[in-house]
Amino acid sequence: MAKKLFLLDALALIYRAYYALIRNPRITSKGRNTNAQFGFTNTLYDLINKEKPTHLAVCFDTHAPTERHTEFVEYKANRQEAPEDLLDSLDDIKKIIKGFNIPVVEVDGYEADDVIGTLAWQAADQGYEVYMVTPDKDYGQLLIHKNVFIYKPGYQGGDVEILDAQKVCDKWSIERVEQVVDILGLMGDAVDNIPGIPGVGEKTAAKLLKEYSTLENVIANADNIKGALGEKVRNGKESALLSKKLATIITDAPVQFHEEDYKIKEWNKVDLIEVFTELEFKTLGKRILGDEFNVFQSTTVAVQTEMFAATTEPKENGQKDLFGNDVPAKTPAKAAVAEPVESGFNADKNINNTPHEYILVDTDEKAKDLVQKLLKEKEICFDTETTNIDANDAELVGMSFSYKPFEAYYVPAPADQEKTKQLLEIFKPLFDSTETTWIGQNLKYDLLVLKWYGIELAGNIYDTMLAHYVIEPEGRRSMDLLSAQYLNYEPVHIEELIGKKGKAQGNMRDVEVEKIKDYAAEDADITLQLKYALQPGLKAKEVEKVFYEVENPLVKVLTDMEFEGVRIDEGFLKEYSRILESDASDAEQNVYAGAGVKFNLASPKQLGEVLFEKLKLDPKAKKTKTGQYATGEDVLLKLAQTNPIVDDILTFRELTKLKSTYVDALPLMINRKTGRVHTSYAQAVAVTGRLSSNNPNLQNIPIRTERGKEIRKAFIPRNSDHVLISADYSQIELRIVAAISGDPNMCEAFKQGIDIHTATAAKVYGVEPGEVTKEQRYKAKSVNFGIIYGQGAFGLADNLGISRTEAKEIIDNYKKEFIGITKYMDNTTNFAREHGYVQTLMGRKRWLRDINSSNFTVRGFAERNAINSPIQGTAADMIKLAMIKIHEAIKKEKLQSRMILQVHDELVFDVVKSELDIIQPLILENMKIALPLPNDVPVEAEVGVGDSWLAAH
DNA sequence: CTGCTCACG
């Protein structure tokens, strides 16, 4: 097979890609323009795919000046600064090139075309077919060598064009490719600011060369050229000669073609996945990586992967954070590249090249031996295999253990559940050991599985998923991905055992034991190794406190809450569903009657067309980014006056939402064994440190509207001896703002116990607290919340329906009266700009790579995150600590009551009536002292008791 | 599978 070398002129391709899409830019959800990255990737992949090169390299210009610059100061002096978007793309593009495992060639003092020219000719001499990938026509001169071609990529569906010498000559209307430099010398090049001969363009240049063959000969015959043209040539001969020199591509640059280096190599798929995910290349990512892109996409987390840059820089002396703590060594906010930290663990060894021992433990005798062995170990990695991803409905299929790398044990569990219980009895001494630290990936799952068998682990928890969460809160952290990233090893995929998700997915129970053993033991082995690999990161990032004091201890708390579940009044919901059905249907009919057409009211697309095209309602709605009319609640409210059907539409929306999302959905989630609903808390999803809840989400049960809050009547105590308690923090986020900003006015208001929104209104409007009107309080409340999120005048105006002038006035007053808060906002953004992250009171960090972006929108996002994350995150730290303390206290007091739900600033308990007196103060006290705030800002919490969640409020 | 809409803090 012929050897085919492709040399890419990176910057030329990037510029071309960027401007090709300029009128129809690709913008990510975070506002980044990704034209260049997209165009470049497309070109690169298409050529790899279609042309099957055997060798590849990408060439860049460097910043160093070239001889052309020293010889001719005007050279490229007309170039405008490249757009910021485009410059920002370079890091991504280099990452992509690295992902494709292609060498980058750049030589100081030489431009990419010189490098490419030199390499092309060398390779061609060695018998390669060489394709120079560029949109630049100047390369035509290099086609003097007969094995060299220009490969001009197509843009926006255009076709690729491969140019040989003949085609180049045809383009320029010349006879020999040698004449390309002559023609460039004559006509110049506006793009590079090469003058040529003023007044001589492409056509004239070709005509002259046809007659005189070379530039030099044209000049020699200048006197024979008649008329104005002759005059121009005579005046411009020096300029022309210089221009020719500038346009001549150097073919003896100091660079050597080594064929080994440029050979096509395996892609670094993890790098590609990471960068494609960040750039939101969904379709393209899938086209390039196929199903593997899906595998790594499978978790819920979006967009960004944060850096994991191990910083070896020395700690800067005297650096303090906003809370006066030492800060870790400066982490670059920009240009952060994922690079696993050097671990104490030997990274050169991996599962590919190191013999491993995975041992099947399939008799009671072997199991007993294993237990004895494990009892001597302090740290044991543990993993379960089960029949179901829902731990509440799963049977144990087997357990794996590992306490040293490359050695793991797999213990199959019999299908007969009684026998499995007997097997677990053998392990009881181990499970009961308080000396053991249990290492695992998402141990909550395994703990929950065991809990259904009546087993609890007495030891400590070390969850690698949570370690990664605090190190890199925005990253994705499936086992596959972590293993690839930190251990450089791609584990056996679960699909290889039980097939892909969906109908065809099989059951772990049906897989032969040997296969499960290899998979399961490997999982425990990998997880143990991950622990070693992640450990240095915890230290480097200074997130050990939040990891050991908050996240790990919370695992058992959440396990118990999920196990407990909550009782739902199914009958009540069935009845309520009928009412909603009937009322929604009435509203729907009203809409059709009022509009004069029948359509699908549940379709925003159809509704938009009816409202704005058929009924021509005003104000005409803005379009969404897909070109549809927006029909969200805010839009509809502005239309409410113009047509009575709008009210009915809103009613229909409200009722169908309640019905489908809650009233009809919740009964379907009732567990058959318990008759209760068991949500699942995601502990490593929300970037700020909050929990999230799913299957079902019990953190967004309606409360704001009358018909919505009815649903809370369906959340009821275990039985008639029980009641529900709801305990919630009062204004926790604002207290945190006051405390960490130290603003005297706001701190004082909380210390005095004055209603915070009234106090704010009094300051902003310059009146006594007693004189604050309802409206002033309402507006002040909106400002208070807006501040937490970094809202501006526009947002406040929109929110309150007031003018931007008034909004600005309110905000200006606010900033003046609460100067400490203004300072906090400045300080926290400055801190982020300098260090690349912000943090909570417990040292939970969030990295903000865009904080120094010059893109207004992108930077704005990061700045608002800088303001909000420490607040939201500190509140999350606080309630998590409270949960741990309350859980401990309930255990210690041997109470029958249970914590069952968490909703960010609220905890719900299923309480035995006889324990009410003891548990209420226990809850309140622990919530208040969980995380003391600076500046003596008091923390308040309130409890309510009732026969339903609604009544408990 | 994606985008829109809407439920919560």
Add this chain to the structure above:
DNA sequence: ACGTACGTGAGCAGC
């Protein structure tokens, strides 16, 4: 001229 308040999960329509 830009776009404008943070963090989530779920159901539905329509491609």
